[in-house]
Structures are given as structure tokens and as C-alpha cells.
Amino acid sequence: xxxxxxxxxxxxxxxxxxxxxxxxxxxxxxxxxxxxxxxxxxxxxxxxxxxxxxxxxxxxxxxxxxxxxxxxxxxxxxxxxxxxxxxxxxxxxxx
Numbered sequence: 001x002x003x004x005x006x007x008x009x010x011x012x013x014x015x016x017x018x019x020x021x022x023x024x025x026x027x028x029x030x031x032x033x034x035x036x037x038x039x040x041x042x043x044x045x046x047x048x049x050x051x052x053x054x055x056x057x058x059x060x061x062x063x064x065x066x067x068x069x070x071x072x073x074x075x076x077x078x079x080x081x082x083x084x085x086x087x088x089x090x091x092x093x094x095x
Contacts, residue, residue, distance in 0.1 A: 001056040003040070003084075004063045006070060006077040008051040024073055028053075035065040053077070 029039045037057040045052055053070065057063040063079060070077040083091075 001038070001058055002060075002063070003054065003056050003082040004066070004079055005082050006053040006055075006067060006079040007045075007049040008053055008070060009048075009076045010050045010074075024075075028069055028073060031069045032066055035062045035069070037062050037066045051075075054082075 025039075025042060032039045032055060035057070037055055039053065039055050041052075041054045043052045044050065055063075055066055057066055060081075063081070067077055067079040070079075
């Protein structure tokens with residue numbers, strides 16, 4: 001399954017405490033599963049973005065639905081497709 005990453009900012013979301021933030025990730029994981037998407041990892045980040053979310057989706061349409069799920073929860077996300085560097089090296093060899 002293709003892998004995607006979203007860098008997330010909490011621009012419009014006012015999180016009161018860590019427990020509320022943990023419940024958001026539980027809701028997101030459940031909604032991802034409804035779109036046959038698997039939330040693989042999520043990380044808090046220091047710097048320009050607040051979180052990194054890595055997920056697998058069967059296709060681009062499911063990835064769009066996952067990105068909309070993040071947005072519905074008040075998370076401003078930029079989502080990108082990922083390619084394993086081992087696979088990328090194979091592509092370069094073919095060119």
C-alpha cells in the first residue's frame with residue numbers, strides 16, 4: 001500500500017490538555033480505518049510544524065479522505081506521497 005506523510009499545524013485548534021490531544025488521535029485513527037487507511041505513526045515535532053503523521057492508504061482517493069479527516073479535526077495539514085529510498089534507487093537506475 002502507498003505511504004503518505006502529513007505535516008500538521010494546530011493553527012485553528014485550541015487544545016486544552018494532553019488528554020484532549022490523545023483523544024483526537026484516537027478519533028482520527030478510527031476515521032482513517034473507515035477509509036481503509038492505516039495510521040502507522042504520529043510524532044510531535046519541534047519547529048515549523050507541530051506533528052508528523054505517517055499513514056498507508058490503498059490509493060490517492062483514500063489519501064485525500066485521510067487529509068480531509070485531519071482538516072475536519074481542526075488540523076492544518078500538508079499531505080505528501082512517500083517513496084522508499086530503496087525503491088527510488090530502482091527508479092533512477094531505469095532512467
